[in-house]
Amino acid sequence: MAKYKDVEMPGDLYYFNTDNHVWAKIEEDNKVRCGIDQFGQKAAGTMAYVKFKPPGGKTIKGRPMGTVEAGKYIGPVRAPVNGTILEINQEVRDDPTLINKDSYGKGWIALIEPDNLEEDFKDLIHGEENVQAFLEADYKKYEEEGLFAEEEDK
Amino acid sequence: MIRLLDLNEVSYLHSQTIYHAVAYCTTPASPGTIIILRPREPYGCVGYHQWLEKVIDVDYCHQKGVPIIRREVGGGAVYLDSDQLFFQCIFPVNKAPRRVDSLYKLFLKPAVNTYRRLGIDAYYRPVNDIQVNEKKICGTGAGRIEDASVVVGNLLFDFNYGEMARILRVSSEKFRDKIHDSMQLYLTTLRRELGYVPDQERTKDILIKEFEQLLGCSLYSDDLTSEEQQTLASMDKKFTDPVWLYEKGGKKTNWIKISADVNIVESTHNSPGGPIWIILRLKGDTIDDIVISGDFTIQPNNALANLGDRLRGQPHEADPLLKMIESFYKDQGIESPGITPEDILKAIMTEKY
Numbered sequence: 001m002a003k004y005k006d007v008e009m010p011g012d013l014y015y016f017n018t019d020n021h022v023w024a025k026i027e028e029d030n031k032v033r034c035g036i037d038q039f040g041q042k043a044a045g046t047m048a049y050v051k052f053k054p055p056g057g058k059t060i061k062g063r064p065m066g067t068v069e070a071g072k073y074i075g076p077v078r079a080p081v082n083g084t085i086l087e088i089n090q091e092v093r094d095d096p097t098l099i100n101k102d103s104y105g106k107g108w109i110a111l112i113e114p115d116n117l118e119e120d121f122k123d124l125i126h127g128e129e130n131v132q133a134f135l136e137a138d139y140k141k142y143e144e145e146g147l148f149a150e151e152e153d154k
Numbered sequence: 155m156i157r158l159l160d161l162n163e164v165s166y167l168h169s170q171t172i173y174h175a176v177a178y179c180t181t182p183a184s185p186g187t188i189i190i191l192r193p194r195e196p197y198g199c200v201g202y203h204q205w206l207e208k209v210i211d212v213d214y215c216h217q218k219g220v221p222i223i224r225r226e227v228g229g230g231a232v233y234l235d236s237d238q239l240f241f242q243c244i245f246p247v248n249k250a251p252r253r254v255d256s257l258y259k260l261f262l263k264p265a266v267n268t269y270r271r272l273g274i275d276a277y278y279r280p281v282n283d284i285q286v287n288e289k290k291i292c293g294t295g296a297g298r299i300e301d302a303s304v305v306v307g308n309l310l311f312d313f314n315y316g317e318m319a320r321i322l323r324v325s326s327e328k329f330r331d332k333i334h335d336s337m338q339l340y341l342t343t344l345r346r347e348l349g350y351v352p353d354q355e356r357t358k359d360i361l362i363k364e365f366e367q368l369l370g371c372s373l374y375s376d377d378l379t380s381e382e383q384q385t386l387a388s389m390d391k392k393f394t395d396p397v398w399l400y401e402k403g404g405k406k407t408n409w410i411k412i413s414a415d416v417n418i419v420e421s422t423h424n425s426p427g428g429p430i431w432i433i434l435r436l437k438g439d440t441i442d443d444i445v446i447s448g449d450f451t452i453q454p455n456n457a458l459a460n461l462g463d464r465l466r467g468q469p470h471e472a473d474p475l476l477k478m479i480e481s482f483y484k485d486q487g488i489e490s491p492g493i494t495p496e497d498i499l500k501a502i503m504t505e506k507y
Binding site for chain 2: 043044045048049050051067069070071072073074075076093145146147148
């Protein structure tokens with residue numbers, strides 16, 4: 001488990017280095033489950049609304065597959081892989097704060113059938129050491145620039 | 155250099171689609187754009203994540219000829235008209251603050267200063283509000299649209315509280331009345347604060363100067379580019395498409411937001427003695443107002459009104475509230491067959507905010 005201050009990022013997950021910090025996990029039959037990691041939810045603040053492409057919708061790596069809203073600000077959630085959405089987490093739709101409270105468990109967002117898993121996962125960050133380095137570097141940068149949402153937001 | 159699109163009065167549709175078009179055409183190399191305008195016609199407007207049919211009384215709007223738009227930025231349902239001066243800030247993501255509250259704080263500053271120059275003691279209240287004496291005096295919304303950060307807001311010269319309450323889809327007329335009363339308490343305008351409506355053109359000039367002061371440069375007047383005009387045509391088409399307008403989804407909530415920390419809800423709890431209806435207004439985590447009623451027997455007759463009085467000003471927390479209700483039952487000798495203090499607590503705590 002990579003850990004820095006109040007953020008944990010499991011080293012066995014893969015991380016898409018994008019504006020929202022998306023995590024991805026390879027599941028049975030090579031399907032990909034994904035969500036926003038603890039770092040991303042800390043930066044965004046308390047989630048108020050979420051909206052995602054429905055099952056059957058195509059995802060393009062790096063392009064929005066949905067949106068989240070915190071503090072009346074809408075931000076994109078970028079797909080970590082090219083593929084087709086198989087399932088959207090309805091619990092998160094009903095209670096978006098699950099993304100804040102349980103980012104890697106109940107706060108998952110989408111299950112995707114990837115078009116080319118190996119190719120799309122090449123540049124995702126993975127492994128304890130790499131994830132730790134990624135977490136520390138981004139956390140320090142966000143702290144210096146004052147980019148984390150105020151704790152009062154939560 | 156920052157562009158100014160000073161558009162005076164535009165159609166209700168363009169009061170939303172123009173800034174969307176500019177946002178979609180924004181690239182990392184684009185200049186920032188400030189748009190200032192007023193809608194010619196009144197309309198209802200819902201946020202991107204809202205399910206329109208769940209929040210707006212569509213039948214009423216159709217009957218009255220009030221158009222409805224769904225925007226691509228956040229926030230809730232609002233009633234917009236020519237008594238509000240809109241300002242819309244569209245900047246490349248790499249030229250705007252990345253943190254949401256910093257984005258709002260920056261782009262709401264000209265509006266705050268404009269109000270102050272008109273003689274109102276307005277202030278920015280995090281995350282996204284402008285207030286005067288703890289009353290909201292500005293509507294706001296923001297979002298990321300492609301490569302643009304967008305912040306929108308309005309200066310409220312006057313406000314149609316009645317129509318704002320009327321266009322909302324609510325569970326009862328009693329609740330609508332409470333929403334109306336709550337807005338009267340917590341939403342203010344230039345007319346209310348000054349006793350008159352200041353000249354809109356002069357106010358606009360002050361706002362533009364405040365943007366120039368904030369951004370450290372003169373704004374240059376511009377028109378929409380041909381690419382923006384083309385994109386505008388597609389935005390007009392999209393925003394009037396029923397598929398877009400009536401797209402299902404959004405968080406299931408019965409709460410109505412009045413201002414930054416004031417929210418109101420109506421809920422029902424079915425107990426063995428009958429249904430208990432609650433209209434609850436929270437200010438932060440405190441019960442600001444509460445109306446308890448229901449279809450059940452309770453003695454003495456004025457018990458529920460008195461209980462409401464007792465609960466006003468109390469924290470919206472289960473354990474202390476239950477103790478208070480139990481104590482009230484004991485002190486007042488309350489009799490309510492089939493209704494216990496726990497039932498009343500459940501009704502008050504039914505809707506989590």
